[in-house]
Amino acid sequence: MTVLVDGETRVVVQGITGHQGTVHTRAMREFGTQVVAGVTPGKAGSAVEGVPVFDTVREAVAKTGANASCLFVPAPFAKDALIEAVDAGIRLSVLVTEHIPFHDMLVMYHYARARGTRIIGPNCPGIAAPGRSKVGIIPNVVFRPGRVGVISRSGTLTYEIVNGIKEHGLGQSTCIGLGGDPVVGTSFVDALPLFERDPETDLMVLVGEIGGTAEEDAAELIRTSFSKPVVAYIAGRSAPPGKRMGHAGAIISRGRGTAASKVAALERAGARVARFPYEVPEIVAELARTQARR
């Protein structure tokens, strides 16, 4: 495994019989992912896209050796479905589901963490390593195997940028869409060390957004313990100051959380910060050329 997924990743799709579950099971298989099982309670014995369906994750794991799960379960049931995956021994769980209450995510995050299961998401497009495996919903077409690592809090914007990297003749090692919810299973600071250790990654792209302090925290980590070049983009530079969370939110972040503070922190950490999304692949291509020359 390089970063979280590889050819050994065996995926069980939780909520496989729904529309999204079915569509993305097909797309994952087309990508080359080993989708080995699906789970929909009450639908055991059926099959979706040739993938056997089980009643429980435990059975799916026992019968198919699944070690990762991809969740398309509706938000009200997502917490219990994730806990089921953790209890069944799943090591990586990608929560595509959006609108999961953050109070539920607090429970899910700490429950999974204590038991060694990594969550990506929620409300995220998942993870993909071109030529190896994909768990989630990032469109297959944007990828091309290569040596650029991508981590992003955004969805479609990630597709844009990843696609742009491809159009500049480069490719990706692993791309993780972390999700933009207030509580995420994997943040920039959780993901960066994985890429630091990854021999397949030469260069990092970080796509952030206003709100929270995940980018500032990432900048601190980049400054102190990340050795590869970083190209960053922060969406929402010109968005009006958000009213979300009111006063208490403001004092938690205390002047951090704005685009300006994120850009400044990343630049201080030595990252190249693009002003617009279309600049990201341009800077990546430039850095890649410099690296190639060395």
Added chain:
Amino acid sequence: MTVLVDGETRVVVQGITGHQGTVHTRAMREFGTQVVAGVTPGKAGSAVEGVPVFDTVREAVAKTGANASCLFVPAPFAKDALIEAVDAGIRLSVLVTEHIPFHDMLVMYHYARARGTRIIGPNCPGIAAPGRSKVGIIPNVVFRPGRVGVISRSGTLTYEIVNGIKEHGLGQSTCIGLGGDPVVGTSFVDALPLFERDPETDLMVLVGEIGGTAEEDAAELIRTSFSKPVVAYIAGRSAPPGKRMGHAGAIISRGRGTAASKVAALERAGARVARFPYEVPEIVAELARTQARR
């Protein structure tokens, strides 16, 4: 450290200003324990037996380097006090307090375990390593340094047996009173491996009681992975069948939990099982002589 405590153990007494707290602070110091701090909210700045009192465990740890705690806090407040100790980084917490609701203990046990803090008790006399350190309330007079390890679910019966070992001219390496409550932080199977690894212990005494299956579980561990001789005693051999827990309790243990099943399991595992408490030191002395001869 040999088994959990040694000369490096630095104790903070939670609830030090109460009667029990004060009395046992003195006794622990007389034993040689480094009692470095006490905690009673609102009593910061005072001293008990020359030991400085703090408002919080965190301050006690910061100022005195305490790494173990001994709890004399009344049952309704014990859960929060234990969590305070865990959050302050205490590694070993001896819960002397009795009558802690087991629903609270479930929370305490899993909270502490996830954070690497070991609990001994509740409703227990604690741990003592003669010549090194004592955390708890086992009377100092019963001890003498030696090479017999003692683990027990009982209180005074432990004192009897430990005293008997002394009267037979032998001594103890470490003695742990685990407490007899339905949920304990450290059980026989948790404690035995510590003694297996302990170079100071040649021989083990295990004092059990009817109820639960802790002794049967211990027997299984002794059979498979405990190499030192074991002398056991089970109290309550002639007690009438308990009505506690009714039917559901009976099916959890399914014919285990009786004195007969415990004795049989321990004998199968190769332990010498005494019929009466006064036989324990006799058998210990006999085995010690045999060991010495070898």
Added chain:
Amino acid sequence: MVKLTEGRGKELFRKYGVAVPKGVVAGSADDAARAVASGAVPLPCVIKAQVLAGGRGKGGAVRFASTPEEARAAAAAILGSSFQGETVREVLLEEKVAIARELYLSFALDRTARLPILMTSARGGVEIESVDDSEIERQTIDPFPGLVAYERRRAARSLGLTGPLVGELDRLLTGLYRLFDDEDAELVEVNPLAVVGDRLLALDAKVIIEDDAAFRHPEFAAVHDDRTPLEEIAREKEIAFVQLEGNIGVIANGAGLTMATLDVLKEFGGAPGIFLDLGGTDDPKKVTEAFLLMAQAKPKAVFLNIFGGVTRCDTVARGLVTALGSVAPSERFPLVARIRGNNEAEGIAILRAAGVTSVPDLKASAQAVVAAARGGP
């Protein structure tokens, strides 16, 4: 341990949204007849003695009625009668339901896992001890986050439930787990849990609340329990006191030492039957109270077996001597003492001054007590 009667248990079930048959608790035959006549309990109905012992069906403590008169007669027959030593003070009248299947379900504590455990079996309505292990589904439940969906589904499968009954079970399990947790229960057992049409009804309710959590549940303080009158007094005085068959009284400190003393006495042919555990008390007043309680139980002989660790032997001896003075000469009994440990010498001296001898050897002292109880020297 606070055992609730079926009626109290079902009140709790209702509070947590768990369906039970329509029913009323009655303390007299008149009340029973009225409950039926008013329609509060539909006919035909079942009348059950509200006692804590099991096996009521076989023991005649469960009857049926099709008319108010029959209900009155059944209640009259049961009320005031004695069932396994308990006097029946109340009956529960309940509608008789059309049972399709009888299931088993309980929440208890798994001591080894240190977790609540949910046990379910499709073989309900019989003593669960008689059901084979393979037919019982066991699931430990993590209190954080509590019972989750897949665990409820697994329970449904073990019970053979499908269709709307799965949703019924979901609600029932959620309610009962909350009850187990919020009310500090040691045991919540439903046997039988009945399938009635497309509903699940708890036909019986066994709820035991943990004593140690009493400070959180003052509402259970007044609950009638199966203690003897002396045990009740002891409970109020917070003295650990148990009465069983046997004529030798044992005063010891600590549960383990008390049990070990029992073992030794039995070994030498004695019949210990009254147990008083002083615990870690240091208070002579408490010792005096405890001893006077022991005297009220009229033992043939008493064995005082104390290992003074935290407890001081002299303090215990002093309390004992004070108590001895208040026992009427006609009610005196032979007393054998064995006190060891903390301040042992002072304790023995105090006892000797009061005419009580302390024998240090457990075997010898036990033999002496057994002889004394037989009227020997």
Added chain:
Amino acid sequence: MVKLTEGRGKELFRKYGVAVPKGVVAGSADDAARAVASGAVPLPCVIKAQVLAGGRGKGGAVRFASTPEEARAAAAAILGSSFQGETVREVLLEEKVAIARELYLSFALDRTARLPILMTSARGGVEIESVDDSEIERQTIDPFPGLVAYERRRAARSLGLTGPLVGELDRLLTGLYRLFDDEDAELVEVNPLAVVGDRLLALDAKVIIEDDAAFRHPEFAAVHDDRTPLEEIAREKEIAFVQLEGNIGVIANGAGLTMATLDVLKEFGGAPGIFLDLGGTDDPKKVTEAFLLMAQAKPKAVFLNIFGGVTRCDTVARGLVTALGSVAPSERFPLVARIRGNNEAEGIAILRAAGVTSVPDLKASAQAVVAAARGGP
């Protein structure tokens, strides 16, 4: 995000045992006068506009009264007035209390720790942003086991509370934390929390409930919020729609892409002000609805910026073309499209057939929209 008014927040406070001044919410001057005359609100009292914006004190939305007549007059003056764009529909009348000290307290989410955070400060009654970091005590709270005693004591210390006020704070914190957890709050803020004699009273209440948890809290569905009428319609149709200052409409999919689009438009001098995020929708009906909603907001020009990943470009194009057909010619506006990704070619062809051109380059298309909004070609 469901922001509760102070009055609704205080109702919740009461439900969780948190003390607030005696008070009544009134929707008319008559009701206000009656509340005072009946003694439900003791005099002197304070009358506060029930609006969601802050700064009511300085803005004249808080008044005082010593008689029922004054209360009526104050209520009449406030009700129906406009405060920072919100119409005042209700006032809260409350007894005026003798404040000894004003404190600050809130529960919120710490995103980095992924834990609830409790913030307390002895400097209450002012905007918390103006308080120095060193004067704010921050404690993250583990939901399992929840707020524990030492955390409450630390909070008490940070607030400088002693004596009976510590017990008051204990109860208050326990209640507010339960509220935060049980009601799925994003924020529970009390500022000021007042020391009144030996009591603590919540003089203000700011409670925000998380939108995503609405399925658990149908009771908040009807809560009035600070949305525009179009935003309200969008909310009902579950379309992410935000109106701000600016005349360019943006239809994009995904929050990040929407924000990036905004950044690019601003860079080229545009004033985007109407945002519509299609999210991951694949449904042409939804696209049509969204587009018609956009039309109602009367944009000068609209920029459709779609990256089809999950979404198919042809489906979006089809929905858009259907919508275009239903917009009256007088209400039409220039439309610039940029659709890329999944089924891009089909989407572009469908748009072209309807007379809409799709420009693949983000920079060029953004420039085109800005020009169109200025009335350019």
